Amino acid sequence: MKRPKRLRPPSARERAALIRVARREAPADVWLSGGVVLNVFTGEWLRAEVAFLGRRIAYVGPEAPRVGPETRLVDVRDRVLVPGYIEPHAHPFQLYHPWTLADYVLGRGTTMLIADNMMLFQLLPLPAWERLMAAFSAHPVKFLWWARTTPQAHDGRLSARYAPEHLAALAVHPFVVQAGELTDFVPLAAGDEAALARLSPFIEAEKRIESHAPGASYETLLRLALAGATADHEAIDGEELLRRLRLGYFAPLRHSSIRPDLPELVRAALEVPAAWSRLMLTTDGATPPALTDGFLDRLIALALEAGAPPAWAYRWATLNVAEYYRLDDAVGAIAPGRLADVNVLASPSEPTPLLTWVEGRPASELRLPEPAWERLVPEARRQKVRPAPLRPDDFLPPGAPGAPQPIVHLHSDVITVLAERPLPVRGDRIDPAALGGTLHLAALVDRDGRWVTAAVMSGLGEGSLAVASTFTASDDVLVLASSPERALEAYRAVVERPGIVWRIGVGAAEEAGFLPLPLFGRLSDLAMPELIERTEAFVRAMRKAGFPHRDPLYMLLFLSSTHLPRVRLTERGLLSVKDGRILSPVRRLSGPAAGGTA
Template sequence: MDSAELTELIRVARGLSPANAWIRNAAVLNVYTGEVSEAHVVVSGKRIAYVGDRDPMVDERTVVLDAAGQTLVPGYFEPHAHSCLMYNPQTFAAYSVARGTTAVLQDNMPFFLNLEQTEMERVFEVLSRLPVKSYWWCRLDPQMGNSDEMKKFTPDRIRRTMDHPSVLQAGELTGWKMLFDLDPGMVERVAIARASGKRIETHNPGASIHTLNVMAAGGATACHESISAEDVWARVRLGYYAALRHSSIRPDLPHLIRGLLDTGFTAWDRLMFTTDGASPFFLSAGTLDLCVSIAIEQGLPPAAAYRMASLNPAIYYGLDADLGGIAPGRIADILFLEDLRHPTPRRVMVDGHIVAEDGQLTVPQPSVDWAALGVRSLAVTDRAVKPDWFDVQAGPDGNVPVIELRNAVITRLVEEPLPVQDGRVVLADCPGCLYAAVIDRMGAWGTTAVLRGFGDFDAVASSHALTGDFVVVGRNQTEMARALQRVIEIGGGICLRNQGDCVFEMAMPMFQTMSLEPMDALMDAARRFDEQMRAFGYAHEDPVYTLLFLSATHLPAVRLTERGLYEVKTDRVLAPARSLS
């Protein structure tokens, strides 16, 4: 605020100037004390000037909102979003704000890897004009074993990104083992993040107390990877905040809340909620409003659930003087609920103005010219895709590497004899086994293996891979080539083929991972893809994430990478990538 705004805020609080908005007769949740009481909420500009029983000064410009029979709660704060999973930051923001999420902290990875620093900062600036308050985290590693991508994470660029006012934390540290093993580059980057005075989030699923201690000593202040109540206890005991996740690959929230309640947990002020980049079909049930609802259904007192969705993340990121509560001086991000048992808002106020009613935006969203920001389809090969790109070779001992899916993203490796003809694996008589490949975006190399547990169909090709390359899976190599060729033609996306037909297609021209379509269209498309994959035998949580993470070297146990078939724990290449030139 400048001095003029501050002066007016104080005048409205004193009743000396007319309010911009007056919310009357509402029941107001005080997230600081847990009380609910009837009060007037008076707004000056975009901030709350007064909460109490006194009528404000009004004039003909004052917007008077009678909220009798409704309950007011603060806007929700999403502390860990990947707003680049089919949807893009604009479409995610439009959907989220209509369901009550008024602040979002999101991943900068696709913009960091594909744009220059000034271009990325321009994206931050443009997205700050959306109804949702857009904040960012700064990646310190590329989440993949790619040496060229690692070169982009220079100390100077990390320092400049961490200094940006929209950046609230470093992380998530998917490359946490680099810090654990005292890799000099990672130690320097974490030291820069610590010197910025901002938060550091780590990524430690299944970590031991010893590992969590080391990460906390290194500067980690939060982790969203708890999959049991014991995991939450371990993190909070070491001073972490823990974001409880409810996402399409880890819908953990119900059993986490039940487990914490059963074990007598009381440190709810150290916890937050997150949807952690859920697929569009999963978000159709809600975002943080769904998390609040689940927590209450599992027995958490409503006041604690609403604090986890609003005040706790605001405190964690040092923003509670502005966000997280309905109190004087705070920004007027206010949700109008039927009651505390119904967290999806009937009406949403952002910066003192109503922006959504009954799940729909009521104000036009600022347009984003993504192409002008440099966000477009990436350069790809212009070569014709060949079926033999997907050949899998048997090993010298006659065994074939088979990747087995243990869940949507965790794999294990088995080696077994499979039918081989002229040195090439033939899967015609191997039910449940598919060819799997990661193909270089420019067509220079490919890494292949056999994949089991993904279903039984002819071909799916996707450009939505962590490495920015293509992932292709199927039992028919000719159809696999056609599917990949189609993905290239549409500028990136997903193509699913079976029995000679394209049974699903989605274009994602923004860095080959994001669509321009609105969220309702994406939800419908993602649901159709999920249903089609399940009809083909996919039995895990989320097929999009399986494709996304086949090349992710931060997860066990084996991955398809530019180096070849890679065993994460041992850092070994089990079978090299081969040239496609």
């Protein structure tokens, strides 16, 4: 398996130089003196001297290294040294983008992100995505990627992105270490040869395969293992975790903004210590407000609070990830020849580092400007939404007198269920007088302005809403509103400037806000602290209006994503995911635009 240059083994010349430092024939570049080092192989906490030469660790042991006039001596007595943390399952496009996420997590001890490619891979030609992978590789945090093999929404516009020749190119790309996550897992579990063939280039290239099988039975998980799956992060309780471990899966333990399951999963894992070497920790694409208290450092702290032995809690975020991705000769341990990615902690119970070393240098000395998006991908900041010729009535779903009307009920942040009941109609559409209380309008408007799918929705709360977002899984525009007039107002605002726009209120009080998303209409260019503040304002406004779930940002993303149950807004209409029925048809548009610029 070909690796990026930063992760390739040292040359003979480099190995000879490392041995000279270990023999004290040559001085170290950096000497971390007197600290307690976590040996992730044995679980021991041992006082040791640690010496770096260039990017690598040359010595770990009881003896002081040779020093020279240029040796950087760092006193770490009363400190604890652990490896840099590795996130095995990042989604670096949750309003933030890869560079701003990496900037933020580096300060909290994460030195490698193994990340989802889906969002930009779907938007860009393959050569442009390859340029971006190369650009992101310049960040001090090491980026590796997984490659999606199918889109996350049943959308004919996306199928060309997943052509066999594109998947074959990604399978052998040095920055790609895994295929997945496999959200469309049903054909794989059924043995569909065409679906299985999409994984073949990755299996032949000896890459890992991660499934996405929420709620799957033992039998389904067994069949997915036969299809090629090597890991799955979707366990939400002890029984689901055991199913995966018994079948030989690696199992990332998830704690995200919509599935904060880590304490329960850790308590279940403690019952099967023989399986601890198959566990990892993941934030699974937590949205910005959920990152206020940290990243993997926070997950390690939660694992410790749940009773995990400290050495194992750290190993789940370091060595186990490196072993899973077959990178343990380079990262995941403070050991000879490994890259010098080291976190200096106040104590084992405090995983947020005082100082992080990345390839032999303090992280604080390694801040770099983010890539020039316009140069790498000129389309990055171009307007992505063409205004649709909409009138207020276009946001009203079709209806017939006395007939049951499909209602999309938001059961959780991302799971919907179908409710049906008659609603008053006016002409051939739902009467706006039916709205109010717990009923709102939801609409998905084509990014090219050609169609709209409208529905009645419940489960958003009881406040007045006018929300529009270009942050969606299908890359179209989602609108949520209390009336068709408010829906059109919000739509027009977001067509003018892509992002998330909101006017949300209870009674006479109303809060308005706007989060610009200038990159592809999906990503902010704000630094993480400011992005957290801006997104928290939207979350607070939704909760004041009665939104009953944890994360309305994920709701905006996933209402058009067909990998989740049970009802979704799509280009074909309101879709019943399980059986493929169209519950309410799409409306085709024509005529003058509703405002905005193409």
